[in-house]
Amino acid sequence: MQNSSRDEMSRLFLPPINRAMRKLDPSFFQKTIPLTAAHVLDGRNIPRVMKECAKDLLRVPRLRGVITQKDDAGTERKLLLLKPEVKHDDLSTVQPKTREFVEEKIIGLEPYNLHMKYENWNYEEIMNSILPEGLDEIPCAFTQAGHLAHLNLREQYLPYKHLIAAVLLDKNPNISTVVNKIEDVGTGSVYRTFPMELLAGKDDMNVEVRESGCVFRFDFAKVYWNSRLGNEHERIFKQFKPGEAVADVMAGVGPFAIPGAKQRVFVYANDLNPESYKSLVDNIKINKVSQFLTPHNLDGANFIRGSIRALLSRSQNPLTNKVSIPTPGKRGQKPPPPPTVIPVPPVFSHFVMNLPASATAFLGAFRGAYRGFEGVVTGREMLPMIHVYTFHKAPVTENAAGEICADISRYLGHKMGEGDLENLENVRLVAPNKTYYCVSFRLPATVAFEDIQDTQGI
Numbered sequence: 062m063q064n065s066s067r068d069e070m071s072r073l074f075l076p077p078i079n080r081a082m083r084k085l086d087p088s089f090f091q092k093t094i095p096l097t098a099a100h101v102l103d104g105r106n107i108p109r110v111m112k113e114c115a116k117d118l119l120r121v122p123r124l125r126g127v128i129t130q131k132d133d134a135g136t137e138r139k140l141l142l143l144k145p146e147v148k149h150d151d152l153s154t155v156q157p158k159t160r161e162f163v164e165e166k167i168i169g170l171e172p173y174n175l176h177m178k179y180e181n182w183n184y185e186e187i188m189n190s191i192l193p194e195g196l197d198e199i200p201c202a203f204t205q206a207g208h209l210a211h212l213n214l215r216e217q218y219l220p221y222k223h224l225i226a227a228v229l230l231d232k233n234p235n236i237s238t239v240v241n242k243i244e245d246v247g248t249g250s251v252y253r254t255f256p257m258e259l260l261a262g263k264d265d266m267n268v269e270v271r272e273s274g275c276v277f278r279f280d281f282a283k284v285y286w287n288s289r290l291g292n293e294h295e296r297i298f299k300q301f302k303p304g305e306a307v308a309d310v311m312a313g314v315g316p317f318a319i320p321g322a323k324q325r326v327f328v329y330a331n332d333l334n335p336e337s338y339k340s341l342v343d344n345i346k347i348n349k350v351s352q353f354l355t356p357h358n359l360d361g362a363n364f365i366r367g368s369i370r371a372l373l374s375r376s377q378n379p380l381t382n383k384v385s386i387p388t389p390g391k392r393g394q395k396p397p398p399p400p401t402v403i404p405v406p407p408v409f410s411h412f413v414m415n416l417p418a419s420a421t422a423f424l425g426a427f428r429g430a431y432r433g434f435e436g437v438v439t440g441r442e443m444l445p446m447i448h449v450y451t452f453h454k455a456p457v458t459e460n461a462a463g464e465i466c467a468d469i470s471r472y473l474g475h476k477m478g479e480g481d482l483e484n485l486e487n488v489r490l491v492a493p494n495k496t497y498y499c500v501s502f503r504l505p506a507t508v509a510f511e512d513i514q515d516t517q518g519i
């Protein structure tokens with residue numbers, strides 16, 4: 062088929078246009094298209110006809126290929142819809158095999174009125190017939206957290222926001238709430254939450270999300286969650302080894318911490334937002350990781366210094382310095398195998414700091430944080446790997462690493478060069494001029510043991 066006639070055919074099956082619609086009216090979207098159908102006289106021949114007459118068959122997404130009708134006597138008739146160019150009374154419009162079947166009375170051609178309605182078109186097709194021409198593109202992008210779809214509509218779409226949300230809701234059966242972000246997260250929210258408005262569906266922000274085999278429950282309006290960070294969370298927690306200790310300074314509802322604890326890593330997780338803390342505590346229970354995960358609700362700087370000391374004390378206390386977990390035995394094994402004992406290590410192997418707008422400023426908390434640990438930290442590898450997130454201007458410049466090192470050096474009070482970085486991960490572009498990075502480096506001993514007063518703790 063020529064491209065132009067293919068375009069013409071696909072246009073024929075598009076919904077009717079109504080650019081004045083402001084409130085969704087599904088009943089408007091109806092269309093009757095006169096077509097030809099092949100009546101397959103003996104239903105058992107359907108697979109054969111479908112195969113051998115394939116070139117004449119109509120294929121339109123979301124339209125059933127085989128139509129069942131009942132005649133006046135209640136007997137079922139099976140029809141196959143044919144392409145618009147096929148005419149029921151002109152055999153020169155069909156392929157030779159179709160003609161042969163007609164002549165052999167395997168099929169009979171007859172007129173058929175195809176009625177299309179709202180359900181037959183997808184989100185994009187419906188929106189294309191409502192939104193004014195000349196807009197950049199149909200806004201299709203949304204992020205999903207459980208039952209909730211989160212839009213970030215640009216200004217030109219705001220007059221149509223309710224329409225967009227209503228169609229989105231109808232066309233995505235696993236979504237029951239649609240919200241729109243109404244202010245940039247960067248404009249002041251300490252907890253990285255943002256005001257949002259409900260556009261369609263039920264007013265229920267309590268979502269349940271699955272990521273990395275774990276369940277997270279939280280109030281989407283009150284805590285930070287980003288469904289696009291799943292791979293980044295995994296990239297980090299896969300670096301943790303069972304039996305190690307890890308501190309997550311800005312843990313949110315636990316997307317690094319819970320999967321880490323599930324792999325038997327001792328995780329100390331902290332978030333300043335009381336709502337995040339509350340969800341974190343719930344998620345610990347839901348995912349049954351309380352033996353390995355200790356939650357805190359502190360400012361990150363206090364948490365860094367306090368958790369370093371708290372872990373050492375715990376590892377030295379015979380009542381808290383180990384965790385026993387059942388050892389899987391053979392079925393019916395008697396006596397069951399003794400529990401597996403996992404000792405609590407004296408120091409953290411990793412610190413995660415995911416608050417990209419300001420996390421580097423918290424690095425100052427590591428200055429002198431290991432004073433008094435000289436007998437415990439006996440080698441460089443006993444100092445933690447720090448994974449700190451930061452924003453940098455985009456597009457990526459050759460200078461990015463140098464500029465990020467300068468920022469880190471300022472807060473550590475210690476010169477860091479590119480050679481001191483273990484990794485610089487370009488996580489993603491968050492805005493046309495903003496890149497999200499994760500910098501990983503081992504805490505330098507000169508910073509850890511710096512002679513500086515420790516004033517706060519947990």
Ligand SMILES: C[S@@+](CC[C@H](N)C(=O)[O-])C[C@H]1O[C@@H](n2cnc3c(N)ncnc32)[C@H](O)[C@@H]1O
Nearest residue numbers: 251252285311312313332333334360361415416
């Ligand atoms: C970008 S979110 C990251 C959350 C989580 N780590 C994740 O990946 O989904 C940053 C988190 O830092 C928390 N936060 C903000 N200021 C903080 C502070 N001073 N100390 C500790 N946490 C803080 C916020 O409440 C928020 O949950």
